[in-house]
Amino acid sequence: MSLGPVMLGIAGTQLTEDDINRLLHPLTGGVILFTRNYLDSRQLAELTQQIHALRNPPLLIAVDHEGGRVQRFQKNFTKLPAMRELGKIWDKRPARARHLAQQVGFVLAAELNACGVDFSFTPVLDLDYGQSCVIGDRAFHHDPNAVSDLAHHLMLGLKKGGMLAVGKHFPGHGYIQADSHLEKSIDQRQYMDIEMSDLIPFQQMINLGLAGIMPAHVIYPKVDQNPAGFSTVWLQKVLRTELQFEGCIFSDDLSMQGAADYLESMVMRAQAALSAGCDMLLVCNNPHGADEILNQLQWEMSAASVSRLARMHTKNNFESMAKLREIGDYVLAVREISVIGCEGAELPLG
Numbered sequence: 001m002s003l004g005p006v007m008l009g010i011a012g013t014q015l016t017e018d019d020i021n022r023l024l025h026p027l028t029g030g031v032i033l034f035t036r037n038y039l040d041s042r043q044l045a046e047l048t049q050q051i052h053a054l055r056n057p058p059l060l061i062a063v064d065h066e067g068g069r070v071q072r073f074q075k076n077f078t079k080l081p082a083m084r085e086l087g088k089i090w091d092k093r094p095a096r097a098r099h100l101a102q103q104v105g106f107v108l109a110a111e112l113n114a115c116g117v118d119f120s121f122t123p124v125l126d127l128d129y130g131q132s133c134v135i136g137d138r139a140f141h142h143d144p145n146a147v148s149d150l151a152h153h154l155m156l157g158l159k160k161g162g163m164l165a166v167g168k169h170f171p172g173h174g175y176i177q178a179d180s181h182l183e184k185s186i187d188q189r190q191y192m193d194i195e196m197s198d199l200i201p202f203q204q205m206i207n208l209g210l211a212g213i214m215p216a217h218v219i220y221p222k223v224d225q226n227p228a229g230f231s232t233v234w235l236q237k238v239l240r241t242e243l244q245f246e247g248c249i250f251s252d253d254l255s256m257q258g259a260a261d262y263l264e265s266m267v268m269r270a271q272a273a274l275s276a277g278c279d280m281l282l283v284c285n286n287p288h289g290a291d292e293i294l295n296q297l298q299w300e301m302s303a304a305s306v307s308r309l310a311r312m313h314t315k316n317n318f319e320s321m322a323k324l325r326e327i328g329d330y331v332l333a334v335r336e337i338s339v340i341g342c343e344g345a346e347l348p349l350g
Contacts, residue, residue: 001055003029003309005274005301006293007062007250009284013039015050018287023054025294029309030060032284033117034072041076041115041321048116060280060312062166065112065120067104068137073115076321078107078334083124083150084137085341090146098153100340103333105157105165110330113162114318121214121250122158123151125167125201126174135174144200151201152208160329162315166212166250167205170239171228172198173216185218185227194220203243211311212248213239215278217256226276230269235277248308251278254293255286267296279305 007030010019022028031051038044052058063072068082081104090097112120125147126132128139140150155165171194176187187194202213215229224233229251239245251273254266266289270281283290318324325331 001026002301002306003055003057003060005029005278005280005299005305006270006290006297007032007060007280007282008290009034009287010037011287013037013043013047015047020054022287022290022294023051023059027294027297027299028059029280030062030118032282033061033063034284035074038073039075041073041111044073044115044117045320052116057310058313060309061116061118063112063117063120064122065108065117066122066124066138067108070138073112077111078337080104080108081337081340082137083140083154084128086150087128087139087141087146089340090141090150094146094149097150100337101150101153102157102160103336104340105154106160107157107330107333107337109158109161109163109314110318110324110327111161111321113314113316114321114324118314119163119166119212119312120158121166121168121212123154123165123167124169125151125205126169126172127198127201129175131177132174133177139174144197147201148204151205155205155208155210162317164211164312164314165205166214166248167202167210168214169216169218169252170202170213171216171220171234172202173218174198176218185216187218187220189220189222191220191223194223199238199243202239202245206243206245206247210245210247212250213245214250214252215239217252226272229278230272230276232276240277246308248279248305248312249277251281253282253284255284255289266290266292270297271299274299279308 004027006027065072067080086097086101124138126135126139128142140147158165217227219227224231228234254269270293
């Protein structure tokens with residue numbers, strides 16, 4: 001059974017019978033984990049092993065694990081800095097910032113890898129305009145070239161840790177104040193304004209081999225009346241054709257208000273996102289909505305989508321957290337990133 005186009009959340013730290021039934025459904029292709037699914041690294045490794053054993057090929061396992069205020073797993077994991085901290089270093093010592101970004105990516109990926117997680121939805125490629133309540137310090141910088149530079153080196157670190165990168169939130173969520181998790185979000189800029197700023201990190205990262213992209217639940221009415229994740233203009237014309245992106249497109253959570261204000265029915269949202277060009281849909285915190293989609297959605301995966309999703313499996317470089325902590329490169333990386341953001345701390349030279 002090949003992977004389906006739906007990525008689901010699960011209830012808790014162990015799989016329930018309802019979870020298992022949903023994960024065995026042919027339309028399911030992955031699981032997204034949250035803090036509610038985590039006790040410690042041992043429990044997480046057992047949970048991911050159980051999930052991977054359910055199907056062949058194994059279901060994908062993902063998480064939003066960026067650092068700063070978006071780090072789902074805390075106990076037994078290295079505390080990762082908000083990406084803004086790397087941007088602050090970039091302003092004064094860009095070479096040092098690149099090195100630290102790579103070290104952050106390596107630690108992030110290696111720890112998730114050791115626990116059986118396939119990938120994280122990172123890096124954030126949004127620009128920091130100083131007004132977004134949801135992006136804020138999740139963004140590296142306001143300068144698109146700084147964002148591109150730091151995101152590239154974070155991606156190199158992820159690759160060293162056996163993991164591919166997924167950039168978000170295309171074509172840019174940083175300009176508006178609204179939070180698409182909670183409300184309808186509209187960006188009134190012209191396409192040219194977005195192209196000359198927010199699209200730059202996406203284009204540069206695509207050129208460097210970015211494997212995945214997540215579009216925003218934001219409407220850009222001067223370009224299209226549909227939110228980007230439901231827009232053939234944004235996903236087919238701009239992303240696939242103009243930017244020549246060949247990787248995997250993951251919808252943002254279909255349960256978010258930015259999606260609900262667009263289409264009331266979960267099945268209609270799923271159909272619209274897939275028809276617009278998404279390869280995989282996220283249904284994170286809505287088991288009833290997940291059941292609605294699994295019971296009613298009619299969709300046949302294209303060979304291209306199947307191939308793109310298959311690529312997202314991690315390369316299992318690390319057997320366990322205990323084994324990982326015996327690796328010199330990892331120990332050094334943890335030590336180096338531990339001082340990022342510490343007031344008054346002097347960064348080691350390098």
